[in-house]
Amino acid sequence: MAFKLALAGIGKIARDQHIPAVTASPDWELAATVSRHATVDGIQSYEDVAAMLAARPDIEVVSLCMPPVPRFDYARAALQAGRHVMLEKPPGATLSECQALEAMARKAGVSIYATWHSREAAMVATAKAWLAGKRLESLVVTWKEDVRKWHPGQAWIWQAGGLGVFDPGINALSIVTEILPDPIHLTASDLFIPENCETPIAATLAFAHPQGAHVSAEFDFRKEGDQFWNIAIETSEGSLVLSEGGAKLAIDGVPHDAAPGGDALKGEYPRLYARMADLVRAGEIDMDLSPMAHVADAFLLGRRITVAPFVE
Numbered sequence: 001m002a003f004k005l006a007l008a009g010i011g012k013i014a015r016d017q018h019i020p021a022v023t024a025s026p027d028w029e030l031a032a033t034v035s036r037h038a039t040v041d042g043i044q045s046y047e048d049v050a051a052m053l054a055a056r057p058d059i060e061v062v063s064l065c066m067p068p069v070p071r072f073d074y075a076r077a078a079l080q081a082g083r084h085v086m087l088e089k090p091p092g093a094t095l096s097e098c099q100a101l102e103a104m105a106r107k108a109g110v111s112i113y114a115t116w117h118s119r120e121a122a123m124v125a126t127a128k129a130w131l132a133g134k135r136l137e138s139l140v141v142t143w144k145e146d147v148r149k150w151h152p153g154q155a156w157i158w159q160a161g162g163l164g165v166f167d168p169g170i171n172a173l174s175i176v177t178e179i180l181p182d183p184i185h186l187t188a189s190d191l192f193i194p195e196n197c198e199t200p201i202a203a204t205l206a207f208a209h210p211q212g213a214h215v216s217a218e219f220d221f222r223k224e225g226d227q228f229w230n231i232a233i234e235t236s237e238g239s240l241v242l243s244e245g246g247a248k249l250a251i252d253g254v255p256h257d258a259a260p261g262g263d264a265l266k267g268e269y270p271r272l273y274a275r276m277a278d279l280v281r282a283g284e285i286d287m288d289l290s291p292m293a294h295v296a297d298a299f300l301l302g303r304r305i306t307v308a309p310f311v312e
């Protein structure tokens with residue numbers, strides 16, 4: 001039987017990914033939306049989460065797609081009403097509020113899932129399996145995209161808690177923390193902040209690795225032309241490049257594409273919703289905050305460098 005789902009925060013990612021993934025899956029029935037301005041044709045809509053929770057006790061799961069800062073209040077309301085909760089990335093605005101949500105879910109005996117969609121990209125699992133047991137020499141993340149193309153009109157990204165270039169950069173960190181067998185920790189970061197913004201437009205990060213491998217990341221929102229979402233890895237037994245955000249992979253320069261028609265073609269969001277259905281059935285919680293911890297560390301340790309104002 002399908003789980004009844006309410007989707008809250010009907011904007012770009014809800015329309016691009018969540019609604020198609022939910023409506024295509026036999027696990028789910030899109031039973032309601034919660035959004036202050038938007039509605040979805042044929043689906044009962046609410047402007048207020050408390051009103052939805054009161055009116056629809058049949059809805060078991062609430063999936064939250066709004067930006068991170070307002071998300072906590074929605075998640076708390078849903079958990080306190082005994083509903084399972086699925087969180088877009090990043091799972092919240094601070095680590096402490098995410099830990100508080102996990103504690104609420106445990107107390108209520110419901111599932112909570114901090115999703116990391118990039119971990120579900122087609123070739124991430126293959127990269128993880130290849131890397132296991134090899135000695136890492138270096139890992140370099142290059143995540144450079146044009147903010148005007150990918151985030152048009154998203155003023156929240158430039159406000160405190162909106163993460164700036166770490167909004168896409170945290171996707172790279174979610175892959176790194178998934179595929180690396182050993183934990184890393186941040187040792188330095190430079191944050192390039194436009195003089196009219198509260199969040200960085202670019203950042204460089206350096207990490208310590210337990211075996212001394214070079215691990216670094218470069219994020220830039222100012223990239224026009226070719227866009228890069230790459231992770232280049234050197235080991236003592238060869239090299240691996242994940243590109244296009246984890247959708248493509250090459251080992252020693254040879255492309256290894258997902259098998260046609262195979263599981264890899266199902267896509268990131270269908271996998272996230274399949275995992276959420278599994279968590280609810282099993283009564284489990286998946287709240288890995290490690291990508292967000294690295295971002296928090298970058299803000300803690302980061303050297304602020306003021307750069308030219310950003311004008312969309």
Ligand code: NAP
Pocket residue numbers: 009010011012013014034035036037038065066067068070088089090117150154156167
């Ligand atoms: P968005 O379109 O700017 O916002 C989504 C919706 O959230 C808005 O349409 C708005 O709906 C609601 N919202 C905005 N501010 C709010 C507030 N203060 N209180 C309550 N609701 C508010 O953003 P998005 O691109 O979908 O991104 C949302 C989340 O998804 C972010 O965490 C982002 O990192 C993640 N994400 C985005 C993408 C992408 O390609 N865009 C990809 C993966 C993940 P109403 O005004 O109708 O309430």
